Amino acid sequence: MTDTANPYGAQAHARAMAGTRVESMPTLPASAAADLPEGVAAEAMVWEETIAPGGYAAKQLGRGARLRLTDLGGDACASMLVFNAERPIERLNVADTLKVQWNAYLGAGRLVLSDMGKVMLSVLDDEAGTHDAFCGASNQASNARRYGTGDNWGPHPNARDRFSLALAKFGLGRRDIHPCINWFKGVRVEEDGGVTPQIGPFAAGRTITLRAEMDLILVLANCPHVMDARADYTVTPLRVSAWRGPVTPVDDPIRNATPEGLRAFLNVEADFSR
């Protein structure tokens, strides 16, 4: 007779797993964070999770929350979707994010804009400098071409199907997968329009820190960049750390940096005038 032949044994077997630590997992409660950001009180933490290579995670964050992403091994690719948590019909708009800011590249001081003329996130700090708003998510077909398979149930999941699973758990679906931003893997646009990827691998431990400017549903997938030409499915764990913070004050330098950005903040502030 095995240990798990009856419910008593099966229960004991299951409970004996408690306390197991693996590299990719959430820390609960977040106040027990193993990697507490400098200057942040443990009780302010709302999320600490290490997203597996090929994994995904999603979380609702309050207005003012800070979100730090860490490329632990130098080969994370943090593909991100963003929704207004109160009304998910409002979501990240990559084209507006670039066009309104008159610039193709995201980095410190830049804003992430919604399709309703509002700022969703501000980039407070960026140690990486290699990000991508052009190439989007891998999909089943692109991963199958490169790695032989691309399915959620196999060894080479693709970012689009990861998004699809994450969104389903918020009642959202394939129609809600909008163009994404890829943090840590970059591109540069050449004079003839050519897109040159910046795939790395990069130094381990680079971070980017964002600030939520409205209540958000934030979705992350950590799959190889769609232009990563390496034959092997190469991606390393992504750490997410989030903590409560004050709502952006009217004298905030990022809020006031450009006339377009200021109006994006004014539109959010108008939304919260209730």
Added chain:
Amino acid sequence: MTDTALQGLAGPVTLDQVVAARAPWDAIVRKGQTLRIVDLEGNQAVDFLMYALTDDAERYSAQDTMAAQGNIFLRTGSVLLSNEGRAMATVTGTSVAYHDTIGGACSCESNTLRYGHHTKSQHACVENFLQANARHGRGKRDMVSNINWFMNVPVEADGALGIVDGISAPGLYVDLRAEMDLVAIVSNCPQINNPCNGFNPTPVRMIIAG
């Protein structure tokens, strides 16, 4: 008298319509048919969405298209991919050097950021897209990335990006061959605050043949 706008089109013309300045338009384009868009008066941005007819959760994806061709510009030979990575249409010919797919569509809301809150009541492409899509049961969540035919959005070495003076002219065209049955949705862009329409929105002509 020969209609030069029809030259080179294979097969019978099944649709030939002029879209008024500032108006929406939609049509079904069957696999193998060609949709020709003619910029009648020059430098008129034609904002363009595509959906797979049989499963409209599959739709045009600018990011997939740019990643696959390694270039942000749409030119003759560009294959327009869906969000599932499938070929939806091919640019089989165009008399304009390149077209845009990074600039997105103007909206009342983004106009308030770009130009000021005095523009909020002006008509915009997203309004046209919402109206045209509503006829097919699609809503705001179905609004994703689009193409801007005849629009010029360069990216400079330092990342500076913007909608600048057009490179199209009266009578120039683009031909798309459908690689699957498609719904095409157009907003004949009403923007008057930047050079995408030469500050003067004008009609365009849509021809489906084959």
